[in-house]
Amino acid sequence: MMNCELLATCSALGYLEGETYHKEVDCLESVKDLIRYLRHEDDTRDVRQQLGAGQIIQNDLLPLITQHGEDKVLFDACIRLMVNLTQPAMLCFGKVPEDPVFRHHFLEVTSHLQAYKEAFASERVFGILSETLYNLLQLDWDQRQEEDNLLIERILLLVRNILHVPADPCEEKKVDDDASIHDRLLWAVHMSGFDDLIKFLASAQSEQQWTMHVLEIVSLMFRDQTPEALVSAGQARSAEEQQKDLQELEALRQKEQAEKRSRTLQRGTRHSRFGGSYVVQGLKSIGDKDVIYHRTLHNFKNYTHDIGKSVRRVPKRNRQAKECKDKRRSALNVRLFLREFCVDFLENCYNHLMYLVKESLIREHAQEHDESYYLWALSFFMAFNRGNGFRADFVSETLSIRAFHFIERNITNYYEMMLTDRKEATSWSRRMHLALKAYQELLLNVNEMDRSQDESIRQSSNVIKSNIFYLMEYREIFLTLLRKFDETRQPYSYLKDLVESTHLFLRMLERFCKGRKNLMVQVRRKKSRVEKNLPTLETSPETLAETWKTVEEELKLSESLTEGIVPFDATSETPLEEQRTEAMVRVQNALLARLGPEALGLLRAAREVWPEGDVFGSADVEPEEELELLKQILHANLPRSSPEPTVEEDDDDVAELEEEELESVQVSETEFNFLDFVKRFASPNIVRPYILLLKSYSKNTPHTNHCIARMLHRLAVDLKMDALLYQLSVFNLFNKILNDPAAAAYKELVTFAKHVVNRFFSVAAKNNKAYVELLFWKNVRAVCDMTEGYKPDIVETLLQLLNNRNRTRRQVVTQLVHMGLLAILFISPPPQRIGTRIVLWTEDQEEELQMLFEEYRDSDDVLGNILKKLTAKRSRARVVDKLLSMGLVAERRELYKRRSRKSQGKSMSGPLLWLQNCLNRTANDREEDGLSQPVPLVPLTEANEDAMDNKSFQRLLRKLGMRAPANEQESFWRIPAKISAADLRCAAAALSPTEDEPTGGEEQDGPSSPGGEPQQEGQEGEEEVAEVSGEQRAQALRALLLARKQKHHASEQTGVCEFHS
8 A cells, every 4th residue: 555645745746637647736846755755765665666556657757758748847857756766676675685575575676667668668658758868969068958968868777777677477478579568669769769869879979978878778679689580580591591490300300200109119019007027137126136127118228216216405506507588589570670770780880889888898987797788799799790791890899809808807807706706606607608608709700700802801810810829818718617617607508608619719729720830829837936845954973073064164264244134034923032942943054054154143143132041142252152152053952843744635725725835927938739739628627518518419509519529529539538538427428319219310429429439348348447437537647547558656666766765756757857758757646645545444543533532622722633643644624524423522613723711811911001001191191281181092003903993892991981082083082181190090000900800811710791691701613703703802801890890999099099189
């Protein structure tokens, strides 16, 4: 039911009598009141829903602008109101609400918008809008007022909003070639001449400020269209298209006949009740006996143990991504009008508009995500131009290297955002698909330029191809996208476009390489700068004596020492006092390396930093005493930090560690080999997406199936790596293709499947492990092992034969590469780490784990201590799983690392001491000067800043009488001028801990918060960020509790001070 005030306001607009609308006297004021109501609506958009239910646009606003358009002020106000009422529901709610109540309101607003769209599908309405817009555009820029520009923008926004309204699939059950509401709206746009005004705005030099509005309107006009459908509109079908349709119909006919024959064979001669029962030998049932089959034998090939079982529910995060809505074919007259629009737009507007939009995007003058309209326009109009005779000059603005770079950068950005912004991953995936379509269309246009009769166009094509094939980011973009394909976020349509684009790119690259002997391309090598481990130095007595003799002679002969040595690490988290031992070890390392001047310089620098205790010698030490001290350091057995045992972590952790290495990118040129480039596709991470798309071979287009078969043929035949496809799921798919009744329509797939299967059986005759290998996806190493025989690991053998046991596997492989021996050696991947070898837990290991847990269960780092003491080293994840399975812990959060309570208690002592000093200092100043002014409390350290932001610490400040910032001009808390010096000293004394109260390092049993709720000191089950905030809260509450306990004592002291004064 409509609100009374809204109802009265709507009634004051006027009334419709027949076809004539009579406006009231207060019509203009009522429209302004409605605008004001919309400005103050709540989150459910109640005002918008009530006005939509009252059909205010259909019954009042549209008649007002069509019959009373001469009233400019009223017309402008009505346009303002309609722009507000027609804005998209997604813009009103921010996103599709998940709450059922708000979802209902969202759907209600959408239904009202669909009703508005149907009302706007009128030639009369768009005639008024076109006429008004035409009159405004006739004015020169110096004659236009600000109100005129605002009205132009509002009309464009109104048309944009109406075109943006989605179709209602329940109401519009239209078939192809039938006119939908959107088609009727487009026809009204055409008949009113509004489309001509759009083309004028896109091409006029003086109307550049409307480019983004124009591009949005154009993209929404062609929302349901495809370039191919518009190109063929009103034209006779070519012989090639007719032949293609005949082939598709023939394939469907063959499939239907094969299914009919199959059904005929399955029809038994006897009644189904007398079909008999059969024992299936070799196929076990639930027990040890064979399966008993109670149906006819014709259906046995479809038998599976899963018959009758309920389908397992797939988790939401593992479901396949949903496809976008299908395109539909509009009515013929609408398609003809849109085709003419495309021809005129390409000839007169496209290059100019796309240049302006691109400049706005680069200079960031556009709104967020506006580049999606640019990508759509690029792919759509370039596809239309390619199918409509291809004129390179019509699309010259976007047919350049800059366009390739812009799209490649957006694809990378979309992929990164899809990983980081998990909630909006679907939106980022759609934008990524749009960018991929634009990239594919650019490649198709460049390929079309090669077929041109104009020599200059072919030369331009060669220039573009030389650039995109030379730069690494353009060559490897499809490799990266195939590796990173995720079916839960990216739909099959994206994978289809990706496979077809990869096929096109490889075909263009192969053709480009054939005519050239030496093709140079750019490569980038990442040169890791990892700190090398120092070699283990011998410390036998003979070696130390010889080392000291060499160092002593060097110190006696050398007069210059190494200056400017810093004996500590200022960036380290280790306290300066604790780095003293490390400095001693550094001196010993310099002596062991026989660097006498450096060792002596380091000793003297350390003496200046740590003079206490004369650990590095006294200040007035003699040279002979320094030599003796160095000799003692050389022979001393100093404690050295041993590296922690490496435990196998998850792949993500290993990847993070590898990314933390400092890397420098080195750019160089190398000769390109096409076959070597194709070898990079020989990976299970790339083969899997192709097999996934091949599973829908019956729904794929013949071109898509050809692209899949061509890539698999490159791997299996050209590279002779057919073992990449020796996988059980692939063979199951091949079996389905071979047994398909319409297999004759997939001759290429059938031939390839037979070739791979035959090759497998020939390999299985030589390798008896081939059938076991079917269970796994294989990399290049496993492929060679399977086909050529399993060979030993030569690198491991070389490591055992080397005299220097400190050599690592990577060092040996690097040296083999330098010596040119890597090509003739068969090097296997590095062995698995210790943590992944052991899978089963023995009884002794379980008892050891239980003993370690009982020993360290009260420590701050339970899991860390267990991993250090565990005899059989395992990964962190395996130990956690075992503790859970043994019932030693109920949940994982009990094993999280906790901060020590001692450090928690001490962390608030710094801010309290700083506050105490500020109070005492202010008291001294007021006693000396005799003046009282507000003094700001300015925190200069991070700990003090954090304390000032802590709510508990702020409550303490209020209890002490401090004043919070009064307005935006003030940033800091202040000591008020009304507090006397004596009161300040008493407040400072209240912050000092007394002897009978616990200090910050002592544990308190359940201190209570000011509200009476118990404050837990250690929140074991929180995540790390939540744990830190919980610690700060606990610290502040303990400090506040301490201040409260001392408040009574402070008040007594204040009373004594006043009494004596």
